[in-house]
Amino acid sequence: MNTLLKNARKQKNLKTRELAQLIGIDQALISKFENGSRKPTKEQIKKLAEILEINYEILLIEWIKARILYEIKDEGELGLKALLIAEEEIRYNASFxxxxxxxxxxxxxxxxxxxxxxxxxxxxxxxxxxxxxxxxxxxxxxxxxxxxxxxxxxxxxxxxxxxxxxxxxxxxxxxxxxxxxxxxxxxxxxxxxxxxxxxxxxxxxxxxxxxxxxxxxxxxxxxxxxxxxxxxxxxxxxxxxxxxxxxxxxxxxxxxxxxxxxxxxxxxxxxxxxxxxxxxxxxxxxxxxxxxxxxxxxxxxxxxxxxxxxxxxxxxxxxxxxxxxxxxxxxxxxxxxxxxxxxxxxxxxx
The missing domain is CATH 1.10.3290.10 (Fido-like domain)
Incomplete structure (x- = not known):
């Protein structure tokens, strides 16, 4: 997600300071979003998608994936097993x-x-x-x-x-x-x-x-x-x-x-x-x-x-x-x- 944000910002010819002003947040946060040390909130994702003209669904999926990987990155095989168990529940809830x-x-x-x-x-x-x-x-x-x-x-x-x-x-x-x-x-x-x-x-x-x-x-x-x-x-x-x-x-x-x-x-x-x-x-x-x-x-x-x-x-x-x-x-x-x-x-x- 961080690469996606950085590339989209550069294509719009926006500096991190300018993007931060448009969103209404500190410039340092933009840098952290782009280097992966900080994750934006869901509301910030929405604003980033609008300003950078990124498909909101694609950006949100990347955001969710990053959150999941962060939670299970140190769990190895157990993390994979937990993910498989959760998959059926997620599929059902989404359908419902x-x-x-x-x-x-x-x-x-x-x-x-x-x-x-x-x-x-x-x-x-x-x-x-x-x-x-x-x-x-x-x-x-x-x-x-x-x-x-x-x-x-x-x-x-x-x-x-x-x-x-x-x-x-x-x-x-x-x-x-x-x-x-x-x-x-x-x-x-x-x-x-x-x-x-x-x-x-x-x-x-x-x-x-x-x-x-x-x-x-x-x-x-x-x-x-x-x-x-x-x-x-x-x-x-x-x-x-x-x-x-x-x-x-x-x-x-x-x-x-x-x-x-x-x-x-x-x-x-x-x-x-x-x-x-x-x-x-x-x-x-x-x-x-x-x-x-x-x-x-x-x-x-x-x-x-x-x-x-x-x-x-x-x-x-x-x-x-x-x-x-x-x-x-x-x-x-x-x-x-x-x-x-x-x-x-x-x-x-x-």
């Missing part, structure tokens, strides 16, 4: 700032909030039995997405009657029991008016894999993984802890800025994209999403496990992960929540 919510998303969010307002007027008719039945369906569908072959009736027998279903594996039984206990845990969190953090996330995952892969339950993975049927490759294991640290920072920065549906969907997609666990990422991501929805007064968004819905779910996730196009996934989650709200309302009104 460029576009507001689409008209389709805005419309469905308005419909969702209208339904929620109507549901709030009927909350006094809510009951434990309604919640219990819908939570059972949620456990059944969430496990079905992951390949569990228990039917809804069999899931009920395993969870509520303590029965063993002939022909079904021990893992399938544990998946049903564990998921239902995880729902109970997030309801306890809601009663405590908690703040989402890493400890609670690991506790949820611990419940999901308890007795199934006990050595990995509630722990970040230490090996590289591939997602079956997806072209997205999750980050290397040594990057997971930092990615999860950034994940919770992002949540704290955005939890009061985004519509709860968008926030919940984002936290779901971001977690399953990092894929921090050896197994149970999908179930944990959906539980976390629904924890955020419940905390904001919405109902569980129950994604169905039938083939067509599952494929739509996976394809929208794939688009978000590989092309940074989250529109389809956000719409999918919004439609799922709308359907869940409508069903809940219809049951209560009866």
């Amino acid at each position: 700032k460029r576009k507001k919510l689409s008209k389709n998303l805005q419309a469905i969010l308005k419909e969702i909030d209208d339904i929620k307002k109507e549901l709030d007027n009927f909350r006094q008719f809510d009951s434990f039995r309604i919640a219990q039945a819908l939570e059972l369906e949620y456990t059944f569908e969430s496990n079905r997405i992951e390949g569990n072959t228990l039917t809804l009736r069999e899931t009920d027998l395993v969870i509520n009657e303590g029965l063993t279903v002939s022909g079904k594996s021990m893992r399938e039984h544990l998946e049903a029991i564990n998921h239902q206990e995880a729902i109970g845990y997030i309801k306890q969190l809601l009663e405590r008016n908690f703040t989402l953090n890493e400890r609670e996330l690991l506790s949820i995952h611990n419940l999901i894999l308890r007795g199934i892969i006990p050595e990995d339950a509630g722990k970040y993975r230490k090996v590289q993984v591939m997602i079956k049927g997806s072209s997205h490759t999750p980050p290397q294991p040594y990057l997971v802890s930092k990615a999860m640290e950034d994940y919770f920072i992002w949540f704290l920065e955005n939890k009061n800025k985004l519509h709860p549906i968008i926030l919940a969907a984002e936290m779901h997609e971001r977690l399953v994209t990092i894929h921090p666990f050896i197994d149970g990422n999908g179930r944990t991501s959906r539980l976390l999403m629904n924890l955020i929805l419940l905390q904001s007064g919405y109902v569980i968004a129950n994604i169905k496990g039938d083939y067509d819905t599952r494929m739509e779910y996976y394809n929208s996730l794939e688009a978000a992960q590989t092309s940074n196009n989250k529109e389809d996934f956000l719409l999918f989650i919004a439609r799922t929540e709308k359907e869940s709200l409508e069903r809940y309302l219809s049951i209560i009104k009866q």
Whole structure:
């Protein structure tokens, strides 16, 4: 950047003193800008671009690059690793700032909030039995997405009657029991008016894999993984802890800025994209999403496990992960929540 400034000044036949007067700063600063010992402010960059007739975007990019290199110049390989981790976050934030919510998303969010307002007027008719039945369906569908072959009736027998279903594996039984206990845990969190953090996330995952892969339950993975049927490759294991640290920072920065549906969907997609666990990422991501929805007064968004819905779910996730196009996934989650709200309302009104 310093060479760019010096060459542009000379082409304009300006002395450092003259340029300093035009900008309104000390002459010594111009010399420091040109020899690289001092960086101009963003406002000074704008003035320099105008006076020296340099493309502002080009000059700003050079300025940003210089700042980044200054911060990581002594970090070696660690600096490069940090830069790679930051790249995905920067790409997402840049994309998110460029576009507001689409008209389709805005419309469905308005419909969702209208339904929620109507549901709030009927909350006094809510009951434990309604919640219990819908939570059972949620456990059944969430496990079905992951390949569990228990039917809804069999899931009920395993969870509520303590029965063993002939022909079904021990893992399938544990998946049903564990998921239902995880729902109970997030309801306890809601009663405590908690703040989402890493400890609670690991506790949820611990419940999901308890007795199934006990050595990995509630722990970040230490090996590289591939997602079956997806072209997205999750980050290397040594990057997971930092990615999860950034994940919770992002949540704290955005939890009061985004519509709860968008926030919940984002936290779901971001977690399953990092894929921090050896197994149970999908179930944990959906539980976390629904924890955020419940905390904001919405109902569980129950994604169905039938083939067509599952494929739509996976394809929208794939688009978000590989092309940074989250529109389809956000719409999918919004439609799922709308359907869940409508069903809940219809049951209560009866």
